[in-house]
Amino acid sequence: MKNTGGPLEGAVVAVAGAAGPAGRAALLRLAEAGATVVGADADAERLASAVDAARYAHGGATVTGDTVDLLDLAATRDWADRTEKEFGRIDGLVHLVGGWRGSASFTATDLADWDVLERLLIRTVQHTSLAFHDGLLRSDRGRYLLISAAGAGKPTAGNAAYAASKAAAEAWTLALADSFRKAGGEQGPGAAAAILVVKALVHDAMRAERPNSKFAGFTDVNDLAEAIAGVWDRPAEEANGQRLWLTPQP
Template sequence: MNGNENGVLGGAVVAVAGAAGPAGRATLLRLAEAGATVVASDADAARLAEAVDAARYAHGGATVTGDTVDLLDPEAAREWALRTEKEFGRIDGLVHLVGGWRGSASFMETDLADWEFLEKLLIRTVQNTSLAFHDGLLRSPVGRYLLISAAGASKPTAGNAAYSAAKSAAEAWTLALGDDFRKAGGEQGPQAAAVILVVKALVHDAMRAERPNAKFAGFTDVKELAEAIAGVWERPAGEVNGTRLWLTEKP
């Protein structure tokens, strides 16, 4: 490992849900660079194995593991959390990167099947992971629950009703978790923090290669997102708990 082994993330144990996509890959790399033990999960076993191998290769000696976990199953999520804490002795974070999008050309063309799909993907997985990791994060001196959200949750557009509503609900759930952390901290303030990182959309190198003339205005590069994720641990829990950290302009 190189870089920040002596920082807050040095020796920390961080779980990453939805780790196989471009944002997940960047996050695994950044956390491994910081000296964290990274426990990754994704529904796509093959892509997850590639992401885990890439992080291990980039940072020799880093502990990066991968497991396919059905985060729609609350028992499976709970088992993942308990297994992680038992194996590594602690759990210091859950980064929720499970994502997906469905939309329509207009409000009246909204297909409620899209809502059913997004409710599971964007809300149920947040509920299950937050409930599963809650106690472990409270036991940690630096527990963090991070949700990646979208600016559209604050300003929904006609064709994004289902997506924006799902993201908004996930944000509300995460803020409620933050209120729980606040109450658990009592007069001394929270020790754990629930934080929302808001982007307009994400961009990565392959997207730029496919569309070399596109400007991707307001988009957040996945490497910038990974840097912001790692940076949450560098700030006191009381400063970031129950907040939205905007990585793009507020709508």
């Protein structure tokens, strides 16, 4: 049943990386909360399926999809500008673009993995944050949310490229938070940039593939979606620049 009168009622929220399991869950939860949801992904077919599922689950909800190359800054800016122009405002950017590469040991690290992860996990954050910065400031409830991993602060030998990429994305997001803080002046930030930290994500298809796995400490994508929506319940000043832990802090 659609929630009415909550902080997401009537909000316009963009979701980057909307076609994956976490993206699908976020589209559903945000639409349920009364938001207009604009998803973007490079995979047009999977994006259309995710958008259709959210529309079907919440009749009357406005859920749209744009095929956007988030590695192209101009294309990302066009997406942000087009979204704000079409819907009159932009109240959130949820960054769910993911990827993982690892190795058996530190010395076995393939630096080609860094090249891939730098683009997926850092460059897309740079582009979406730069593109949506001003629009989020114009909102009375702007939120930029990065999904990160506990390994960013406690990297393991075989995850050097992944952990370093996540740590860089976190640092970039915290710089965005500082920009929001400075823009707010004495009144405090009107927009917030926050980091939701998980160990890893799990969804139903993973459980079906590995029925004997416990996925200890993993966060279900539906719980992540709930936490994403919950950030709008927090005042901007309270959420801005925070790491919000969904797994025990190491």
